[in-house]
Amino acid sequence: MGLVLAAIAASQDAGHSVAMWCHDPASADAITQTRRSPRLEHFVLPESVRVTAEAKQALHPDGKAADIVLSAAPTQFTRGVWERLSPVMADWTRRPRIVSVSKGFESATHQTPTAIIASALEGEGIDRPVVGVLSGPTIAGELGKQLPATMIAASGDAGLAAVTQELFTTSWMRVYTGTDPLGVEVAGACKNVIAIAAGILDGLRAGYNAKSALLARGLAEITRLGVAMGANADTFFGVAGAGDLATTCFSPEGRNRNCGESLGKGMTLADHLERTQSVVEGVATARCVAALSAQYGVDMPICATVNAVLHEGLEPIEGIQLLMTRPPKAEEIG
Amino acid sequence: MGLVLAAIAASQDAGHSVAMWCHDPASADAITQTRRSPRLEHFVLPESVRVTAEAKQALHPDGKAADIVLSAAPTQFTRGVWERLSPVMADWTRRPRIVSVSKGFESATHQTPTAIIASALEGEGIDRPVVGVLSGPTIAGELGKQLPATMIAASGDAGLAAVTQELFTTSWMRVYTGTDPLGVEVAGACKNVIAIAAGILDGLRAGYNAKSALLARGLAEITRLGVAMGANADTFFGVAGAGDLATTCFSPEGRNRNCGESLGKGMTLADHLERTQSVVEGVATARCVAALSAQYGVDMPICATVNAVLHEGLEPIEGIQLLMTRPPKAEEIG
Numbered sequence: 001m002g003l004v005l006a007a008i009a010a011s012q013d014a015g016h017s018v019a020m021w022c023h024d025p026a027s028a029d030a031i032t033q034t035r036r037s038p039r040l041e042h043f044v045l046p047e048s049v050r051v052t053a054e055a056k057q058a059l060h061p062d063g064k065a066a067d068i069v070l071s072a073a074p075t076q077f078t079r080g081v082w083e084r085l086s087p088v089m090a091d092w093t094r095r096p097r098i099v100s101v102s103k104g105f106e107s108a109t110h111q112t113p114t115a116i117i118a119s120a121l122e123g124e125g126i127d128r129p130v131v132g133v134l135s136g137p138t139i140a141g142e143l144g145k146q147l148p149a150t151m152i153a154a155s156g157d158a159g160l161a162a163v164t165q166e167l168f169t170t171s172w173m174r175v176y177t178g179t180d181p182l183g184v185e186v187a188g189a190c191k192n193v194i195a196i197a198a199g200i201l202d203g204l205r206a207g208y209n210a211k212s213a214l215l216a217r218g219l220a221e222i223t224r225l226g227v228a229m230g231a232n233a234d235t236f237f238g239v240a241g242a243g244d245l246a247t248t249c250f251s252p253e254g255r256n257r258n259c260g261e262s263l264g265k266g267m268t269l270a271d272h273l274e275r276t277q278s279v280v281e282g283v284a285t286a287r288c289v290a291a292l293s294a295q296y297g298v299d300m301p302i303c304a305t306v307n308a309v310l311h312e313g314l315e316p317i318e319g320i321q322l323l324m325t326r327p328p329k330a331e332e333i334g
Numbered sequence: 335m336g337l338v339l340a341a342i343a344a345s346q347d348a349g350h351s352v353a354m355w356c357h358d359p360a361s362a363d364a365i366t367q368t369r370r371s372p373r374l375e376h377f378v379l380p381e382s383v384r385v386t387a388e389a390k391q392a393l394h395p396d397g398k399a400a401d402i403v404l405s406a407a408p409t410q411f412t413r414g415v416w417e418r419l420s421p422v423m424a425d426w427t428r429r430p431r432i433v434s435v436s437k438g439f440e441s442a443t444h445q446t447p448t449a450i451i452a453s454a455l456e457g458e459g460i461d462r463p464v465v466g467v468l469s470g471p472t473i474a475g476e477l478g479k480q481l482p483a484t485m486i487a488a489s490g491d492a493g494l495a496a497v498t499q500e501l502f503t504t505s506w507m508r509v510y511t512g513t514d515p516l517g518v519e520v521a522g523a524c525k526n527v528i529a530i531a532a533g534i535l536d537g538l539r540a541g542y543n544a545k546s547a548l549l550a551r552g553l554a555e556i557t558r559l560g561v562a563m564g565a566n567a568d569t570f571f572g573v574a575g576a577g578d579l580a581t582t583c584f585s586p587e588g589r590n591r592n593c594g595e596s597l598g599k600g601m602t603l604a605d606h607l608e609r610t611q612s613v614v615e616g617v618a619t620a621r622c623v624a625a626l627s628a629q630y631g632v633d634m635p636i637c638a639t640v641n642a643v644l645h646e647g648l649e650p651i652e653g654i655q656l657l658m659t660r661p662p663k664a665e666e667i668g
Contacts, residue, residue: 137546148540148658150547152665165662174547174658176665201482208585209483212471213508216577217484223571234667237557237571243550250584251542324482324508328499331486331510333568 001101002072003037003045004143005134009070009167010046016167019050019066021058023073023081028053040144056088065092068099068163070134071117074279075104075189078113082120089126096121096129099153099164103135103188104281105288110295112185132160133181134168135188135240137247139254146172150239154178176239183235186226191245192282193289193303194218195256198249200309200316202257203264210320214302215242215249220333221300225289228296233333256282263309264316286310301326335435336406337371337379338477339468343404343501344380350501353384353400355392357407357415362387374478390422399426402433402497404468405451408613409438409523412447416454423460430455430463433487433498437469437522438615439622444629446519466494467515468502469522469574471581473588480506484573488512510573517569520560525579526616527623527637528552529590532583534643534650536591537598544654548636549576549583554667555634559623562630567667590616597643598650620644635660 002020010018022028028051031037035045045051052058059066073081078100089096102113111119114131121129132155143149153164153175161177169175178184194214201211223236235241248254259280262272273280286307293300305323308314336354344352356362362385365371369379379385386392393400407415412434423430436447445453448465455463466489477483487498487509495511503509512518531552535545557570569575582588593614596606607614620641627634639657642648 137543137550139541139543142541142543145541147544148535148547148654149543150551169662171655171659174660175662177663178665207473207476207479207481207483208581209471209473209476210481212577212580212584213482213484213573215580216471216571216573216575219571219576237550237553237576237667238665239547239550241550242553242571242576243546246546246549246580246584247542250546250580320482321505325505326508328503328509329511331512331572333571 001138001140002070003031003040004043004140005070005072005101005168006049007043007045008170008173010049011170012167017062018048019052019058019061021055021085022051022053025053040141043144055085059085059088065089065094068097068160068167071098071100071102071113073102075102075106075113075116075281076284078102078116079106079120082117083123086121086124086126089121090124092127095127097132097160098129099132099134099160101134103192104285105189105292107284107288110288110292112182112189114181114185130157130160131155131181132157132164133184134164135184135244137239137243139247139251141253148172150174150176150243152176152178152184152238152240154181154184154235156181178235178238180232180235182229183226183231184240186229186231187222187236187241188244189285190222190225190289190303191248192256193286193306194222194245195248195254196260196263196280196282196286196310197302197306199257199260199262200264200319203261204316204320206320211249215245218302219245221298221302223333225293225296225298225300228298229292255280259283269310282306283310335472335474336404337365337374338377338474339404339406339435339502340383341377341379342504342507344383345504346501351396352382353386353392353395355389355419356385356387359387374475377478389419393419393422399423399428402431402494402501405432405434405436405447407436409436409440409447409450409615410618412436412450413440413454416451417457420455420458420460423455424458426461429461431494432463433466433468433494435468437526438619439523439626441618441622444622444626446516446523448515448519464491464494465489465515466491466498467518468498469518469578471573471577473581473585475587482506484508484510484577486510486512486518486572486574488515488518488569490515512569512572514566514569516563517560517565518574520563520565521556521570521575522578523619524556524559524623524637525582526590527620527640528556528579529582529588530594530597530614530616530620530644531636531640533591533594533596534598534653537595538650538654540654545583549579552636553579555632555636557667559627559630559632559634562632563626589614593617603644616640617644
């Protein structure tokens with residue numbers, strides 16, 4: 001995701017200086033030489049993007065403090081990355097502007113990526129950053145091929161949202177602005193739990209009716225959580241909510257959906273993780289959502305069922321039966 | 335759809351008398367004898383459902399006025415069906431209770447099915463009916479196999495919604511109640527236009543990012559229309575809105591999505607309709623939505639583009655380019 005967005009920003013007519021930080025020198029060297037990624041068919045990183053493992057170079061792409069920093073580390077690594085990067089920002093004379101594209105809650109704290117970043121910088125005594133998020137249904141492989149896509153750039157700072165929109169808008173990428181970064185982050189984290197449920201339905205061959213109901217009712221319950229946490233319900237019905245959830249539930253490639261499909265076919269979680277050697281974000285997120293749902297007093301039957309299947313030994317088929325046979329009620333949304 | 339719902343109602347422990355009306359005696363005889371439908375694998379209609387082409391028998395299943403009538407005719411035939419059926423209701427001593435499961439707008443009037451029914455009965459001098467709707471992501475073939483599904487029973491009359499919920503709730507069918515039948519009907523009609531757009535993206539191999547963005551932004555614009563017409567925005571985010579839209583956009587079987595896929599691959603609409611000999615509801619609905627969007631002053635760029643591709647010779651790829659390159663803006667929902 002970081003690679004593709006770096007390429008877009010570097011390709012704009014405005015001629016921005018773009019630097020990209022990698023956590024280890026070997027990766028930085030490899031990308032510098034090949035300009036390619038094994039995961040992104042057809043993708044070539046423009047020569048103008050400087051790739052480095054040096055924090056100081058990355059955060060000062062044309063010799064002075066970066067105007068905008070895009071944070072693309074996996075959520076569980078975000079704090080460590082910013083604790084490592086931020087010392088070189090100690091002499092910045094204005095508040096850093098940081099846009100996160102990470103999705104998830106930190107397992108230990110249940111914080112969203114922008115909260116993690118703010119907290120990591122605070123620990124280093126850096127000025128409180130101006131934060132924003134950029135999110136949407138964005139399978140990286142499709143972006144690499146420049147297939148059409150949409151994102152939302154959301155920030156409490158309208159200027160940052162507008163600049164982010166401008167930086168990443170192309171003929172094939174439509175970027176909306178929004179004012180609710182928290183909603184975007186809650187939607188982006190929770191969708192992985194619903195995607196595991198979608199995969200379970202696929203593994204059980206439950207059909208499109210069931211999966212589409214899951215999408216609608218899953219969206220309703222993550223909206224309820226978001227609203228309880230202070231987000232705006234509308235955000236959940238936009239490209240970062242319903243849109244990203246649809247991609248995550250229906251694309252056959254997603255790691256979370258795939259994990260659910262293995263569970264639906266009778267494989268254990270341990271066997272699936274062992275076999276695929278992949279990080280399935282929703283597995284940790286399910287625990288966070290269960291904790292947040294209790295903390296905010298929000299009923300989230302689908303996420304609770306996924307958590308019970310993942311971590312409490314509930315059989316997937318029993319989980320579906322429990323969900324289907326709850327007492328009949330009125331449909332409630334956000 | 336009518337067959338499956340008749341079977342559910344007849345199978346309830348409460349032991350309801352269920353009669354089913356067919357528009358021609360030959361079909362009624364065939365179903366009476368075989369209890370099966372060529373379109374519904376594994377489905378068997380219970381012996382207790384009496385199938386008839388006689389309006390009087392159908393509307394008086396146990397000798398007296400039916401407690402509830404389910405209307406399942408295709409939208410464009412709904413008026414004719416009710417003009418034909420309703421004379422036998424002339425002596426009913428209380429208002430008929432009619433639940434519609436049809437989806438679409440009548441081409442000539444842009445009315446929804448429940449409005450058509452009320453208007454057809456009014457023409458016959460029958461008491462104004464108590465109307466409701468029953469809708470959701472319900473591919474009939476999956477229902478025939480009793481795969482899990484959800485629907486919403488919505489009516490301005492809470493009693494009718496509750497009875498409908500009770501009638502169709504089973505271990506594999508979860509029915510919610512709702513109070514906004516208009517929203518359910520607008521969502522059910524408009525989703526077929528968005529599904530044609532989804533098919534166009536499939537035909538162009540545009541990917542999951544694009545299709546999921548379409549789902550979110552399509553949902554936003556049909557919500558705007560619904561709200562302008564007097565519906566409740568929440569309805570569009572429920573099983574009859576986001577849920578049904580997801581099934582219609584992602585299931586490979588849908589006629590509307592299939593039609594769009596042919597267009598995306600370069601086939602003309604006339605050739606597709608000639609080749610498949612199927613009724614593609616969204617083709618007529620696109621014109622209705624264009625008219626309603628103008629009448630209510632609602633901006634619906636995706637539906638307008640689909641209408642231009644279907645009826646004004648716009649090339650699909652140009653349509654996508656037009657949508658992607660509109661001026662950048664904030665994301666607006668309902």
